[in-house]
Amino acid sequence: xxxxxxxxLATVVLSISCFVIANALIKTHPVSITIEDGTPTVIQVPAVxxxxxxxxxxxxxxxxxxxxxxxxxxxxKKTWVVPxxxxxxxxxxxxxxxxxxLETINTALKVLREPGKQVLEIIVNKGGEMLQKDxxxxxxxxxxxxxxxxxxxxxxxxxQRRQYGGTxxxxxxxxxxxxxx
Numbered sequence: 001x002x003x004x005x006x007x008x009l010a011t012v013v014l015s016i017s018c019f020v021i022a023n024a025l026i027k028t029h030p031v032s033i034t035i036e037d038g039t040p041t042v043i044q045v046p047a048v049x050x051x052x053x054x055x056x057x058x059x060x061x062x063x064x065x066x067x068x069x070x071x072x073x074x075x076x077k078k079t080w081v082v083p084x085x086x087x088x089x090x091x092x093x094x095x096x097x098x099x100x101x102l103e104t105i106n107t108a109l110k111v112l113r114e115p116g117k118q119v120l121e122i123i124v125n126k127g128g129e130m131l132q133k134d135x136x137x138x139x140x141x142x143x144x145x146x147x148x149x150x151x152x153x154x155x156x157x158x159x160q161r162r163q164y165g166g167t168x169x170x171x172x173x174x175x176x177x178x179x180x181x
Contacts, residue, residue, distance in 0.1 A: 007074055010067045017064035024049075024057055115141060115149050120158065128172040131164060 032043040049057070112120060122138050123130055135146055150170065153159045158176055161168045 007071065010070045010074075014064055014067035014071065017060040017067065020060045021057060021064065024053055024060075115139070115145060116153055119146070119149050120153065123159065123170055123172060128177060130170055131167050132161070132170055133167040135170065 027047075029047045030045045032045055034041050034043060118139065119135065122135065126134075132146065132150065135150075136143060139146065141149070150159065150161060154161055157173050160171050160173055162171065163169075
């Protein structure tokens with residue numbers, strides 16, 4: 001949990017509210033002692049709160065609840081740490097073979113027939129991975145035709161499909177990316 005000004009304020013407000021509530025509830029109540037026939041009788045008067053005391057209890061309880069909820073939700077927030085990607089130098093970028101230049105990709109493109117060839121070309125042009133829903137938009141094929149084509153490519157171990165929310169992510173197989181037959 002990140003400790004900032006709001007968190008400190010909420011903690012102080014919660015503490016003060018709890019103190020006010022406890023003070024109002026623990027307040028002593030009057031006791032009446034009557035003596036009749038020489039025997040003392042203790043009569044405890046029931047606690048009766050006035051309008052201001054009731055209003056104070058309601059308001060401070062409400063404020064304490066809001067502060068407690070804020071602190072709870074603030075403490076349950078997850079901190080996401082995004083690792084920094086190292087900057088690629090131009091030499092490093094030039095040393096990485098382009099997907100189109102790989103032997104495995106070129107062989108697959110020569111062997112495949114349409115529509116598999118067109119689908120593989122689009123995946124390669126998108127860097128080797130893309131969402132299945134985006135493939136529908138790129139090709140204007142029906143969803144059934146795209147599914148059949150991707151299943152065929154997956155059975156040939158050219159691509160892999162992974163669940164990605166309500167769609168699937170299409171990724172070139174590792175051996176295709178390595179470029180060695």
